[in-house]
Amino acid sequence: xxxxxxxxxxxxxxxxxxxxxxxxxxxxxxxxxxxxxxxxxxxxxxxxxxxxxxxxxxxxxxxxxxxxxxxxxxxxxxxxxxxxxxxxxxxxxxxxxxxxxxxxxxxxxxxxxxxxxxxxxxxxxxxxxxxxxxxxxxxxxxxxxxxxxxxxxxxxxxxxxxxxxxxxxxx
Amino acid sequence: xxxxxxxxxxxxxxxxxxxxxxxxxxxxxxxxxxxxxxxxxxxxxxxxxxxxxxxxxxxxxxxxxxxxxxxxxxxxxxxxxxxxxxxxxxxxxxxxxxxxxxxxxxxxxxxxxxxxxxxxxxxxxxxxxxxxxxxxxxxxxxxxxxxxxxxxxxxxxxxxxxxxxxxxxxxxxxxxxxxxxxxxxxxx
Numbered sequence: 001x002x003x004x005x006x007x008x009x010x011x012x013x014x015x016x017x018x019x020x021x022x023x024x025x026x027x028x029x030x031x032x033x034x035x036x037x038x039x040x041x042x043x044x045x046x047x048x049x050x051x052x053x054x055x056x057x058x059x060x061x062x063x064x065x066x067x068x069x070x071x072x073x074x075x076x077x078x079x080x081x082x083x084x085x086x087x088x089x090x091x092x093x094x095x096x097x098x099x100x101x102x103x104x105x106x107x108x109x110x111x112x113x114x115x116x117x118x119x120x121x122x123x124x125x126x127x128x129x130x131x132x133x134x135x136x137x138x139x140x141x142x143x144x145x146x147x148x149x150x151x152x153x154x155x156x157x158x159x160x161x162x163x164x165x166x167x168x169x170x171x
Numbered sequence: 172x173x174x175x176x177x178x179x180x181x182x183x184x185x186x187x188x189x190x191x192x193x194x195x196x197x198x199x200x201x202x203x204x205x206x207x208x209x210x211x212x213x214x215x216x217x218x219x220x221x222x223x224x225x226x227x228x229x230x231x232x233x234x235x236x237x238x239x240x241x242x243x244x245x246x247x248x249x250x251x252x253x254x255x256x257x258x259x260x261x262x263x264x265x266x267x268x269x270x271x272x273x274x275x276x277x278x279x280x281x282x283x284x285x286x287x288x289x290x291x292x293x294x295x296x297x298x299x300x301x302x303x304x305x306x307x308x309x310x311x312x313x314x315x316x317x318x319x320x321x322x323x324x325x326x327x328x329x330x331x332x333x334x335x336x337x338x339x340x341x342x343x344x345x346x347x348x349x350x351x352x353x354x355x356x357x358x359x
Binding site: 064065066072073092095 | 289
């Protein structure tokens, strides 16, 4: 009888502890949803933007008062539930496209994305072509010393023609 | 006697034409872009290119929320570029407001504050802190400051006469109300 009582007590204690643990987890989750966005969340967007005052400085590392205000603005907009894209659009509308770390892929901006690969490919092609030329020099036998390059080509063609003729005969 | 020579094959004509065409096209694009970026800009003694203003709520001009610079033709216009994060701007803010109080009733002179790369919260805080009452607008996409050819930073003040011609530029803060009055008088 006593043992049965102990088992019941133990079971009740277990359920009470389980309830407390679940309740705590639920409250913790609810509390997390209410917090303001963290610095990491703010900086994830800030590093995609540049300070419009001190140029070439990403917003996440810029120490000026203006940048501090803009980081707070990002935090405020994140807390309002705005998406990353909406926040970036807000910055473009207010301060211009120059605040974006990557130029928007429209109009002339496409040149920034297209031209470098085109030039790299063209450069690689010409390098390849030049190296091939350098490694395959054409040996020309100058019979009389006055034979021209064109002459060499003609004699070579004659030789190939004769060779092909001989091969045909042997078939 | 055997002589070895290296034959040189020239680049095909179509590739040469393509490369030269590409280079000329690229130069034309760069030239077009530079021309577009640098034009129009205001110069002292020349008419100021037109620009739009969308005033901050509570800081409109005669109750009008949006207007163009050309709507102010016939008046002397003082355009002051400022920002809430700019410490030197704070030095001249009280003087500007005092000077505005001297001119606002005449209707002959209009002060327009242009808030350069700022947050609305910071801007309204600044306007309230210095009890500014003259019309103020944000410099959306930095259009106004680029047209006025902002030179050094903020604050900068531009004086436009009744014909829309840029008369003077003041770089840095005004030291006194008298200095602002003398600045405006130069447009008369």
